[in-house]
Amino acid sequence: MKDEYQRSVINRLRSARGHLDAVLRMVEDDAYCPDVMKQLSAVQGQLERASRLVLRNHLETCVPAAMIAGRTEEIVDELMEAMRFDRVTTGPTPPAGGDPDRAMAAAPASGQPPTPV
16 A cells, blocks of 8 residues: 555544544444444544545556556456445445335435435
8 A cells, every 4th residue: 555545544543442432432422323423424434534545545546557568457346346335436325125216216416315115
């Protein structure tokens, strides 16, 4: 990993860890649920930003090297598989047992998230 990205990812992860420890204390202290949820959302944001930096590093380093080595299809497949786990990239997860196509078809034209069906 490039030094600049590595330092930034490490700092973001350490910050998220500290923030998560604070959220854990909130739960142990029986804090108000919406306050806990807000803080959990903030931790998720920190993790998502760290994930984007890892992706950017991958696109700048590993992907070009694989393409030069003639492994384009392999690296694209690998990247698509990795991105499958990124909620920001792939969108919301359908409800358990739900049909993802039905959930997306139920999305209002207003750009709001789909309503589970």
